[in-house]
Amino acid sequence: xxxxxxxxxxxxxxxxxxxxxxxxxxxxxxPNSLTNKKKNSTRQDGVILLQEKDILATVKKRMEGKDVEVxxxxxxTPNKSTSAKVNKPKTENPTTSxxxxxxxxxIVSRDGGVSLEVVEATRKGNSLxxxxxLKNEGQQSVRFLYSFLNVNDDxxxxxxxxxxxxPGQLPPNSKVYSxxxxxxxxxxxxxxxxxxxxxxxxxxxxxxQMSGIPVAQ
Numbered sequence: 639x640x641x642x643x644x645x646x647x648x649x650x651x652x653x654x655x656x657x658x659x660x661x662x663x664x665x666x667x668x669p670n671s672l673t674n675k676k677k678n679s680t681r682q683d684g685v686i687l688l689q690e691k692d693i694l695a696t697v698k699k700r701m702e703g704k705d706v707e708v709x710x711x712x713x714x715t716p717n718k719s720t721s722a723k724v725n726k727p728k729t730e731n732p733t734t735s736x737x738x739x740x741x742x743x744x745i746v747s748r749d750g751g752v753s754l755e756v757v758e759a760t761r762k763g764n765s766l767x768x769x770x771x772l773k774n775e776g777q778q779s780v781r782f783l784y785s786f787l788n789v790n791d792d793x794x795x796x797x798x799x800x801x802x803x804x805p806g807q808l809p810p811n812s813k814v815y816s817x818x819x820x821x822x823x824x825x826x827x828x829x830x831x832x833x834x835x836x837x838x839x840x841x842x843x844x845x846x847q848m849s850g851i852p853v854a855q
Contacts (some may be wrong), residue, residue, distance in 0.1 A: 730787055744771075747834075747848040750756075751776025752808065754836055754846040759854045766826055766854060768819040768834075774808040781807050783839035789821060791829035826853050 745756045751774060755799035758769040774780055791797060804817035819834070826832070831850040838844040 684702070695771045730827045742850065742852060745848050745851055747846045749844045749846055751810075752838075752844060752846065753781055754834070754848070756834070756848065756851055758795065759852060761823060762852045764823050766821045766823050768821070768832075768851065770804070770817055770819055772804055772808060772817065773812060773817045774810050776810050777809055779809045780838050781840075782836065784836075786837055786839060786842075787819070788833075788835040789819070790835075791826060792831040792833075793829065795825075795829075797825045800826075829853050 640740075652809050743757055743759075746753050753771075753773050754776070755771040756768050757771060760769075780805070783806070784804065787799060787801060789797040789799045799819050799821045802818050802820065803815075805815055806813070821832075830853055831849070832853060833849040834847065834851065835845040
């Protein structure tokens with residue numbers, strides 16, 4: 639009786655264990671099997687396609703110049719890497735350019751058919767050099783003594799100056815004679831503008847005066 643009961647119990651337990659493990663299978667660890675599983679998993683991770691209405695809305699916003707954020711079709715989560723941003727123009731402070739002294743030239747003074755013209759002011763070494771032109775359109779020649787040339791700054795100080803290449807006797811041929819007026823820069827360090835006054839010799843009836851000549855810095 640004990641042997642029969644034991645045998646019966648063994649058969650009944652074996653049946654229960656077999657039915658419990660019926661749905662469980664041994665994992666496939668073969669290389670080919672693992673490769674196939676990776677391929678299958680890769681195929682499942684496809685590209686998420688956007689709906690047509692989302693694409694049209696995105697294109698419309700880009701054409702209007704608005705910030706656009708592309709959302710995924712599944713969870714509508716903004717994709718920061720594909721968001722299009724419109725750069726706003728930077729506001730720059732207007733810069734004030736330094737005054738161009740060349741814009742005031744030439745400076746001309748005329749009297750009795752004679753004209754004196756300052757065409758440029760430059761610095762060379764320790765000298766301020768004024769490029770000047772002298773022309774006589776009158777009927778008579780005019781004589782100048784350039785030691786009578788008066789040069790003053792904007793503070794009223796008289797400055798020493800030397801004249802070169804201008805004729806002492808200016809004939810009435812309307813020819814332009816060019817020369818220079820040289821002033822030591824040490825005399826105009828704190829000056830901004832100059833005034834010139836030239837008269838004929840010896841009558842001193844002609845007055846060629848000009849002001850507002852900028853001092854080249």
